[in-house]
Amino acid sequence: MFDWDDLRIFLAAARAGSLVAAGQRLGMDTATVGRRLARLETALKSTLLARSRVGLQLTAAGAQLFDAALEAESAMVAAGRVTQPDQVAGTVRISTAEGFGTAVLAPALPELARARPGLRIELAAQTTFLSPIRREVDMAITLSAPDAGRLVVEPLTVYQLALYATGDYLERHGAPPNVEALRTHQIVGYVNDLIFAPELRYLDEVSPGLSPTLASSSIQAQRAIIAAHGGIGVLPCFMADGLTRVLPEVMLIERRFWLSTHREVHDTARARAVRRWLMALVERRHRDLRPHAS
Secondary structure (H helix, E strand, C coil): CCCHHHHHHHHHHHHHCCHHHHHHHHCCCHHHHHHHHHHHHHHHCCCCEEEECCEEEECHHHHHHHHHHHHHHHHHHHHHHHHCCCCCCEEEEEEEEHHHHHHHHHHHHHHHHHHCCCEEEEEEEECCCCCCCCCCCCEEEECCCCCCCCEEEEEEEEEEEEEEECHHHHHHHCCCCCCHHHHHCCEEECCHHHCCCHHHCHHHHHCCCCCCCEECCCHHHHHHHHHCCCCEEEEEHHHCCCCEEECCCCCCEEEEEEEEEEHHHHCCHHHHHHHHHHHHHHHHCHHHHCCCCC
């Protein structure tokens, strides 16, 4: 029989993809994480995690155990709710797109912390989304609605994007009179093969085949390039302060953020509090998110 606490270590390592990251998440040194995983593998007589160039990968046996461990973890969470059903406390980890996380959520988190001192928020604002299904996070704010029975999915907000440049760039190079004229300009956008969601393929929507001269996988980096007079690019309107909108009469793109929460945590007091806060936040920021709404 194995130690049930080793299952917790296994879940952390599988989610993190490395012993070092799992140790940081658990507050353990890397050697201890490795020993605990080895002990679990010995007890189960199976290799659960294989090392590869990209980190730890689940084996077939590991994948089966991972699903079973998720169910066990969910049962423990449910048991905790029995004893403290209405306590707004604990950790809520949120995955979101980099731009929305840094420009909208992060500045508002201190307000939430003051209102809910028992809450601990972990914001994963990056160029890829973590998965509530795999319990890498409790909530995810994504560009499309996930199709998974384990999730409760609801629309969060519509937001708008447009073409932007600096006034200095437009003065030096001239404002394009039409979409076709963009091909004579320096365009800023995503690295094509690093686009992690089809909703980010803005340039094809602007003009099929339009490609960037300066590209980055990071929307924050793209904004920095544009702000440094590097060209014209598509940005969310909530990230465009200080920039000049280009072709405002013809170019406006809309997208929607979706909020998904794992069913096992959806009705906890902490998750309800965070969802209410998110809904109130996007309503307060609606003029920044949808400045050109009719």
